[in-house]
Amino acid sequence: MKATMFEVSRASRACLCSLVVATAFICYAYIFGGAWLGKDSYMVSKVLNQSRTRPHVDKCKDKCRPVGSETLPRGIVSATSNLEMISLSGRVFDNENSVKAKSLLALAAGIKQKNLVNEIVRKFFDNDFVVMIFHYDGIVDRWRDLEWSDRAVHVSAMNQTKWWFAKRFLHPDLVAEYEYVFLWDEDLGVENFRPGRYLSIIREEGLEISQPALDPGKSKVHHRITVRNRRIRVHRRYYRAGRCEGNSTAPPCAGWVEMMAPVFSRAAWRCTWHMIQNDLIHAWGLDMQLGYCAQGDRAVKVGIVDAEYISHLGLPTLGTHNTMNPDLSSLSGLAKNSSNSKLESKSEPESESSMVTSTSTSVLSDSDNRQAIRQRSYAEMRSFANRWKRAVEEDACWIDPFRQIETE
Structure with missing residues (x-):
């Protein structure tokens, strides 16, 4: 049967309508799908770029920078300092790593002990030390006649102890270049002490905190552990029935030095500086906790060096400089009566x-x-x-x- 004209026309219109709908759908898909694909392509490109740069970002993020230096290029940052004297003219040394390793002697001093201090400092300067003098009596000019005076760093503050000075002027970042820090009193005899050999011994023995032994015949002795043993090079403990038995590992039986002539390694000093209290300037009690800064077992890393020894004269110097001509004999008597005060x-x-x-x-x-x-x-x-x-x-x-x- 043949189709009528109406039916043919209706079929043609239906086909045309389907074609228009299909064309519209294709255009819609092209326009909006392309936009979506373009956006997705942009996101993919962004992620890829981030993945390429992330190692750099993570690498920089992981680098520690000293607080306050974040806006500076890393290579220009000088995070530590030292006490070296610098010439006003002459050659500039670019290779700082070529500087020979040194140690530091920091000494509290008053003018009345000028002769004793002179003997101490001369020995240390002869062994390539940097020397810093803490003047607790405010007198500096009267030291100028000593040949080493211009090579030493002088710091003056009235009526302050060496621990007050050390907390304020021996920050770990300031003395980081020095292998060892000697923080000594002024009333010490050094006729039997050689700084160079002492350094060799504490390096070989692995001592992070140490002190020279005391000559008992010439010294005011507060603690028996500091007395020199003539038969050995180093001792790390003291035996005493009832208190310092064979298994004692705590101060003052072991892991302990006295505070008149302590010597600290660089790492031990960084720890000790943090333990010094700003207002407790005599530092009594600090000696009992120094072992926590020994970088390991205090019974091993803390010791007394017998081979290089000193004498502790026990002169009551700090607090006596207000009198122009003190009677040292009477003062020595006072010191004798109080020399064992820490044993009470x-x-x-x-x-x-x-x-x-x-x-x-x-x-x-x-x-x-x-x-x-x-x-x-x-x-x-x-x-x-x-x-x-x-x-x-x-x-x-x-x-x-x-x-x-x-x-x-």
Whole structure:
């Protein structure tokens, strides 16, 4: 049967309509699909570019920079310093790594002990040390006649201890270039001491914190562990029935030095500096905790060097310089009566509020002033013990390494 004209026309219109719809769909897909594909292509390209640059970003992110230097190129940052004297003219040395390793002697001094200090400093300068003098009496010009004076760094502040000076002028970043830091008092005899050989011994023995032994015939001895043993080169502990038995590992039986002539390695000093309190300037009690800065087992890394020894004269110098001509014989007698003060029984730690406040030296006699200084020292020891105890209690993450050793 043949189709009618109407049916043919209707079929043609239907086909044309389908063609228009299909064409419209294709155009829609082309326009909007292309836009989507273009956006996706852009995102893919962006991700690829980020993946190419991320190693650089991550590499730079992982690099530690000293605080405050983030806006500087890394190579220009000089993060540490030193106490070297620099010439105003002449050749500039570009290769700083070629500088020979040195150590530092920092010495608290008053003009009344000028002769003793001169003997000490001359030995150290002869062994390539840098020397820094802390003048606690404010007198500097009267040292100018000594041949080494212009080569030393002089720092002056009235009535301050070497620990006050050290906290403020021996920051670890300032002395980072020095292999060892000798932080000594002025009343020491060094006729039997050779700095160069001492350095060789502590390097070989692996001592991070040390001191020369004391000649008992010429020294004021506070703790028996510091007395020289003539038969050995180094000792690290002291035996005493009832207190320092064979298994004792804690100070002052082991892992301990006294504070008149300590010697610190670079790493040990960085730790010790952080432990020095700003306001506890006599540093009593600090010696009992120095082992925590020994970079390992204090019974091994802390020791007394017997082969190179000194004498500790025990002169009560700090606090006596207000009198123009003090009677040193009477002062020596006072020192003798108080030389074993650190051996006296220590009371339980008291509140920091009980600390004895400083008394103006201008209204005190020398003997009264020395007594006030001793009282202040004991108060500081109690205060430091309180702070240590509180710090341990508050730091939930801290683990006492030596308590673990003692309990094993």
